[in-house]
Amino acid sequence: MKDKRQQILETALKLFVENGFHATPTSMIAKEAGVATGTLFHHFKTKEELINTLYLETKEILIQALTKQVNEQDTLKSKFRQVFYNAINWAISHPDHQFFYSQYSYSPFISTLTRELGLQRFHVIQELLKEGQENDILKAIPIGLMIDTAQGTLDGITNYLMEHPEKIDDREFTEQAFSMFWDVLKG
Amino acid sequence: MKDKRQQILETALKLFVENGFHATPTSMIAKEAGVATGTLFHHFKTKEELINTLYLETKEILIQALTKQVNEQDTLKSKFRQVFYNAINWAISHPDHQFFYSQYSYSPFISTLTRELGLQRFHVIQELLKEGQENDILKAIPIGLMIDTAQGTLDGITNYLMEHPEKIDDREFTEQAFSMFWDVLKG
Amino acid sequence: MKDKRQQILETALKLFVENGFHATPTSMIAKEAGVATGTLFHHFKTKEELINTLYLETKEILIQALTKQVNEQDTLKSKFRQVFYNAINWAISHPDHQFFYSQYSYSPFISTLTRELGLQRFHVIQELLKEGQENDILKAIPIGLMIDTAQGTLDGITNYLMEHPEKIDDREFTEQAFSMFWDVLKG
Amino acid sequence: MKDKRQQILETALKLFVENGFHATPTSMIAKEAGVATGTLFHHFKTKEELINTLYLETKEILIQALTKQVNEQDTLKSKFRQVFYNAINWAISHPDHQFFYSQYSYSPFISTLTRELGLQRFHVIQELLKEGQENDILKAIPIGLMIDTAQGTLDGITNYLMEHPEKIDDREFTEQAFSMFWDVLKG
DNA sequence: GATGAATGAGCCTTCATTCAT
């Protein structure tokens, strides 16, 4: 039998995505996870701690996923392409995590923290953006605008793919999508 | 003295933005608005109806704002530019409405509705996008992807401006921002 | 029908005396009082506030009772006698309040406040004690010791009477009891 | 390293005095004592058993302390004086035990038992009281009243000393205090 | 003996909503 703590985390992720944080009682999580309510609070002092733990774990694996094989590319553009494919592939194959991440990011009760954490998420991209600006490949605009816009564009594309997951295997389509992403950035 | 119904709506908007829907009890809204709890439910049958009313009103004025003076422009690009400025100016001058709108859109308990509504919001843009594709000015890609990406990019830019509101008066900056928006779309 | 708030207070007093604060759930109070749980919390923000309200009210009527007719007496001794009878009569006729008062006073979660409040309770006696010392009628010892001891002696006598309430009508007995109280104090 | 059982008892005493029985979870006792929760319940079947054990031990050493050297005195008064000093010295040097004892005595969930136990505590005094009455040295009043009043007076004095511990070394003061105690009793 | 994860009944409190005035 799986570790109860892990079982709770997985169940919580699923239910949060389905119903949202507030509409998911801890009792429901416990029941669905097959544990007692006390067990949930044995592992996570509060509901909020459970949510945060989930977020932190999600962020960690997301960052891992985004970074993969990026540095093995030669040109800056291929590096961006790699990040781009990493991002959309991850979203498609981990839809729950992806939804959870959005939900958490827009949740008002964590506003301040969120921004900072949101940036961490795109740390790889930020580095590439800076590099590209220094080499005059990308637009010469405030880095902050660049980051927010890149993130927005990528989110837009991801949103579409989440609703049309079959497109992920259509290389022509994904290349078109990537060209949009690239066009926002390149100078 | 202002109309009580209106007072409730304004107070609710402010509090929802500050705390989120779920963390804002109707009792708090009533108290802050200076009315009895019964009065709130006299005007709005349920809390959800209050939220929806707020959303509908917001959407209406947002659409009005986005559309303004668009058809007075000659080229497609200037039309997009006009929409772009309309969007960012509105966001900056109505931050509460803007936040409320995002929050509502990402709220899981209205998921199905959201898509549809989100589209309505960008109805102007959609029309322009179609027009641009038909005239081979914009990228020849699925219209859905185009819409989602345009919306994402615009949201990204808006996010940045919300945190740096002083930039709204820096024409050079806003033109750079617009160029990003335009580059995503143009073929 | 009686005022609900009052009904809650009376029921709570009864139950607290029977079971103690901790062993009396608010749900039990509400049910026994014939109101909804929400009603209890509508009138008292927390369980603790309910307890404190009960204490304050009890203290008030106790003080009133102790003071009665004291100043109509001529000698200091008769004043003390009056207070003494006031105290034991009140205890016998309001056993619940009396028990509640003891329980509250010894409750560890209100330690600091208690001392101070306990003194208020015996404000009348304190004044008499000071007067007696100034006139060399009472023992010339630190007033604090005098107060605490007087209170202790009176509590002891009261305790006995609570278990033998019939004695309250035995004038010979009560006079013997009073002589004990008086002997502790007189110089 | 100290015996775990003993460690639990000592920690429990300290915490009960600080927070009261109900506000002291067994988990807190275990943690503070540096043992596992299971260990606590290995030594004491229930929380109540732990409390009772603590009470019994306290009572035992209290009785020992009160009795010390009493029978070595010649007159009844010196015997009372001896008990008196035994009582206040013990209270001052074992404040936690003293507080615990009071708390236990006033705890509503052991009401019935309490009376009986309270009597045991003053068994020495009771014997002396009886002896004194038989020899016409003490007041000729119901022995029950005598016991309760003596206890009350002594508690009052003790309370004062607990708050002014430095007075314990002021022989003039303690003799004044004793005279109060003696005056309540003597005929 | 010792451990600590697991249990689940039960507690305090919240909050959307109703209704008599």
Add this chain to the structure above:
DNA sequence: TATGAATGAAGGCTCATTCAT
């Protein structure tokens, strides 16, 4: 229209206790 006391289902969390290791 407006009021606010009253409602009660539901939620987060606690805590004494058990039990497999």
